[in-house]
Amino acid sequence: MEQNFTYINENYITEAELCNIANISKHKLDELIKNQLITQHSYTVSRTIRITSPLNDEFENEITEKYFSKNCISLIEKNKELRDTHQYKEEFKENFIRHLMNHPHKHFAYDSMFKNSFPEQEKLNEIFESEWAAYCNGIYGICTLHSTEEEIVKKEIAVKKLIHFNTQLSDKKLTDDESEELIKLSEEFNEVAQKFAPYQRKSSSRGKYLDKILEENNLDYLVKKY
Template structure:
């Protein structure tokens, strides 16, 4: 069995499974997605099948299966009866902005907009809309463990802190203190970040900013395995 399929099958839930567990039809699920009450599937797997028989006939078809973050189970149950389709986005935005404003390391986030002064509401709105689009597209089902507002903020900051660390130390042998700091950053990242499917691992934030520098400094045991 392909390692990518094993990873997705283990960590995500199919459309059929989601509908069964959340007690919803595929049409109603599609409506929730359309109304941005549930994110798009994070992965779509297509497989071609070919059937042949001794009768010298054959049949070919392509099977496509959508895979959602398991966090969508509770989300579907919560939002399938929501009468005000705008309420969920409003709550999500408020939680997102509060988590961002209250994070002690917010100065690392979003091009350091908190570095000099408190950002204008327009800037916060722009940041949120960008992250909301990514969330609705299923991206945070790939990048974070539970796709929550808090995790989106924490992952943004964890990644930016790793980028800052790599910028300063990726071309030198780390001291003991620097290695300990990298270990702390690794723990912070792993609190919220998925492992990513094997085929996308190297190009992901985990692969570029964490795996590589861990391996370069004999900290391979901290690299998340499948």
């Protein structure tokens, strides 16, 4: 428990801290979240406080704190006076699609939709809406370092490349060339991906597709430590 809380406390900020740094009220923060101008919190931490005394009495209360990605600070500065609530989403979509279309390994992304043909606009729209929903829900505050459009695209491709590598090679001893390829894939992933909280590490994309195969091939020194 302590390791999880330490990780979250060091890498995220509470709702109160966010409001204080950005100099806005909680009401204004809620309004920005509702209008999808900043993301939801990424973690919720609840703790039970129990107080006792020699009078044989006790008091118990649960304290709940929301933890936000630190990139929300700059998002608030950018969007807190934005009147057109659709403008930010449209800019985000434009940047997301541009980064996706320009990525040299885009054929790995989103069920290999680029493999044989250029995807229809409707399909691109569907993918963006799915990613936008995850972004607004605070998921990319957990998965990526800065929750940017570029990082979302890069992480999608890095994960899919790791899955492809694992599918082909996870049950065999890697050659030197294959180990070098894995090291490069690890670097690509680490360029954009968070470590994830300790309790979720094993089930995360990092735990399933990177940590495991590194450990199996005596490359433990590349596993990100806390």
